[in-house]
Amino acid sequence: MSLTDEFTSGQQAMLQTTNLRKTFDGVVALEGLNISVKPGETLCLLGANGAGKTTTINLLLGFLEPTSGEAFVNGRNVAEEPVETKRDLAYIPEQVALYPSLSGLENLKYFAALAGQDSYSDADLYAFIERSGLSKEQADRSVSAYSKGMRQKIGVATALAKQAKAFLLDEPLSGLDPSAANEFARLAGELRASGAAILMATHDIFRATELASRIGIMKAGQLVEELDPQALHGKEIEAIYLNHMRTDHAAPAKGAAA
Numbered sequence: 001m002s003l004t005d006e007f008t009s010g011q012q013a014m015l016q017t018t019n020l021r022k023t024f025d026g027v028v029a030l031e032g033l034n035i036s037v038k039p040g041e042t043l044c045l046l047g048a049n050g051a052g053k054t055t056t057i058n059l060l061l062g063f064l065e066p067t068s069g070e071a072f073v074n075g076r077n078v079a080e081e082p083v084e085t086k087r088d089l090a091y092i093p094e095q096v097a098l099y100p101s102l103s104g105l106e107n108l109k110y111f112a113a114l115a116g117q118d119s120y121s122d123a124d125l126y127a128f129i130e131r132s133g134l135s136k137e138q139a140d141r142s143v144s145a146y147s148k149g150m151r152q153k154i155g156v157a158t159a160l161a162k163q164a165k166a167f168l169l170d171e172p173l174s175g176l177d178p179s180a181a182n183e184f185a186r187l188a189g190e191l192r193a194s195g196a197a198i199l200m201a202t203h204d205i206f207r208a209t210e211l212a213s214r215i216g217i218m219k220a221g222q223l224v225e226e227l228d229p230q231a232l233h234g235k236e237i238e239a240i241y242l243n244h245m246r247t248d249h250a251a252p253a254k255g256a257a258a
Contacts, residue, residue, distance in 0.1 A: 011038050012075055014088070014166045014197035015060060020069035022055055022221075029055045031221045032069070035199075039165070042188065042198040044208035046241055047218035053201035055221075057168045060199070061091055073166060087116075090159030094171040096151040100144035104129060104154050107143055112161040120161060132157040133183050149180030156187050167191060169200040173207055185211055205241055209234040217244050 013036040020033040030052045037043045045053045058064045059071045062082040071078040073085035098107045108125050112118065120128075129139045132153040143151065152172060159167060169188070173181050188211055192198055202208055208215050208229070215227045215237060224244050227237055 013038050014074055015199050016072040018070045021067045023067045029221050037197045037199050039195045039197050041213040042192050042211050043214050044200045044212040045216045045218050051218040052221040057170050088165045090164035091168045092155040092172050094174045096155040098143045104139040108157050111158045115162040117161050128157040128160045149176050166197040173204050205238050206234045209237055
């Protein structure tokens with residue numbers, strides 16, 4: 001039994017792909033991907049640029065159509081129910097896009113309303129922001145003065161206000177200073193503990209070891225190995241990862257997309 005089978009037996013996955021494949025003009029970006037993330041789990045995908053991590057996230061978001069195979073969110077097929085599946089998802093990219101002329105609170109109010117959550121009071125919205133790690137005073141400042149870490153926290157607050165069941169995180173730790181990275185890791189741990197399903201693409205092996213229920217190593221559009229971070233030290237995972245990066249696997253095609 002694979003790690004995926006072991007972790008997903010007995011409970012419906014919140015995020016799942018089945019033989020998922022994506023090509024761009026004949027170039028294979030993703031080849032036969034099978035992953036599954038249940039509520040309360042974090043799957044971290046490790047891989048170099050071009051490994052297929054971002055393509056996977058974009059397929060789950062419905063931003064791309066699969067060439068073949070299927071992507072599911074909370075049991076729904078993304079290609080068949082793109083609007084319904086987005087209701088259960090929160091997406092936090094490397095750079096969270098906010099309106100710089102608005103305050104953090106105003107941004108949160110706007111994006112919550114777009115997600116259909118327009119009944120919150122300001123007190124409710126401040127509570128989401130404070131839970132994400134920002135103070136009320138910071139929430140009232142213009143986003144133009146925010147650091148990257150503060151912008152990420154408004155992204156988390158937006159996800160909380162949306163009441164998302166699954167989180168797709170694409171290199172959320174990139175460019176954060178150690179303090180901000182620690183804070184984001186704390187928030188991710190709280191989300192997982194609250195029952196959220198998290199899929200995170202990252203280059204950070206040691207943060208992945210700290211945060212993940214499972215770690216998937218991707219190369220050239222394929223999941224080449226899945227690891228249990230509870231059974232391995234960070235240095236062991238790093239050694240396995242680097243060995244895969246040095247080893248030629250049967251790749252779908254040269255130049256696979258990210």
